[in-house]
Amino acid sequence: MKRRKFVQSWAFAGASLLTGSMLKARAAETSLSAAGKPFNLNYGVHDGMFKNHAGDDFVEQIKFAYDQGFRAIEDNGMASRTSDQQKKIADTLAKLGMAMGVFVQPGLSNDGNMLxxxxxxxxxKFIASCQQAVEVAKRINSKLVTVVPGDFDRKLPIGVQTGNVIEAIKKGTAVLEPHGIVMVLEPLSDNPDLFLRTPDQAYSICKAVGSPSCKILYDMYHVQRNQGNIIPTLNLVIDEIGYYQIGDNPGRNEPGTGEVNYKNIFKHIYAKGYKGVIGMEHGNAGKGKEGELALIKAYHEADSFM
Structure with a gap:
């Protein structure tokens, strides 16, 4: 090949590579900027979900999430943060007009909270933890605290155990109710020792407690693992649902990575008129920035039911 043709060929190849890189970068930028419009439902991100784009500081992650269209957060570990960290997060949410979802009731483990x-x-101890929750809720402008009643007491009949849980929760709601704070009871699927496992079980407890400060946390990941039938079960207990959480199964990652049809579920929840936060209590299926972009795309796809 003559030198002139070689130079022309090299220049053309270089330009093609540059153009390809630029197009790829622009596509990534477009996917981010296009995501800035708020979603139909109010999905709440958690700490670490966007750390590859925004760094380890949760406040910076919140700002990044806002730019992608998310308008809420949840933070299970909020009660363990310093009061200064809590205030900084609360100030950021207030400035951006974002909502705070649930945080986990402070100070108790499952076995230590065996109501x-x-x-x-x-x-x-449970009543004291409710009092602590009030103080945290005030600092972060939150009205929702997750409560897990703990494990079974295998030495007692199930009816007696249920009665004990109801009586304890009545005492807890007496602390929370004057402040307008709601404890949301979460049925879990993590292990067979947990007392609260299904939404209908939580429903019966909420009805017995009879307080606006006792509702169900309807985590669809756990419902799918324990029993499935997510939409019909949701309809049966909907008047006692105070909060939703999501995660696909298997894997507990973003919608579209498992077997759950979240597009249909989101459409159903929207049609029911729910205006609260839906907690994104799951991991990222992919790694790095690419995984985070894939998560954002997954939410746009699942939320495109209108």
């Missing part, structure tokens, strides 16, 4: 036992010391 089914009816033991006085455990109930006292």
């Amino acid at each position: 089914a036992s009816g033991k006085a010391d455990i109930v006292e």
Whole structure:
């Protein structure tokens, strides 16, 4: 090949590579900027979900999430943060007009929160944890706290255990109700020792407690693992649902990575008139920035039911 033709060929190839890189970069930018419009439902991101784009600081992740169209957060570990961190997060949410979803009731583990036992010391700790939750909620402008009643007490009949849980929660709602704070009871699928496992079980407890400060946290990942039938079950208990969480199954990642048809579920929840936060309590299926972009895309696809 003559030198002139070689130079021309090299220049053309270089230009093609540059153009390809630029197009790829522009496509990524477009996918981010196009995501800035708010979603139909109010999905709440969590700490670490966008760390590859925004860094380890949760406040910066919140700002990034806002730019992608998300208008809420949830933070299970909020109660363990310093009061200064809590205030900084609350100020950021207020400035951006974003909502705060749930945080987990402070200070108690599943086995330490075994309300089914009816033991006085455990109930006292539970009441104290509700009082702590009030202080956290005030600092972060939140009205929702996740409560897990803990494990079964295998030495007691199930009816007695249920009665013990109801009585303990009544005492907890007496602390929360004057402040307009709602404890949302979460049925879980993590292990067979957990007392609260299904939405209908939580429903019966909420009805017995009879307080606006006791509702169901309807986590569809756990519902799918325990029993499936997500939409019909949702309809049966909907008047006691105070909050939703999501995660596809298997894998507990974003919608579209498992077997759950979240587009239909989101359409159903929207049609029911739900205006609250839907917590994104799941991981990212992909790694790095690409995984985060894929997550954003997945939410746009699942939310495109209008």
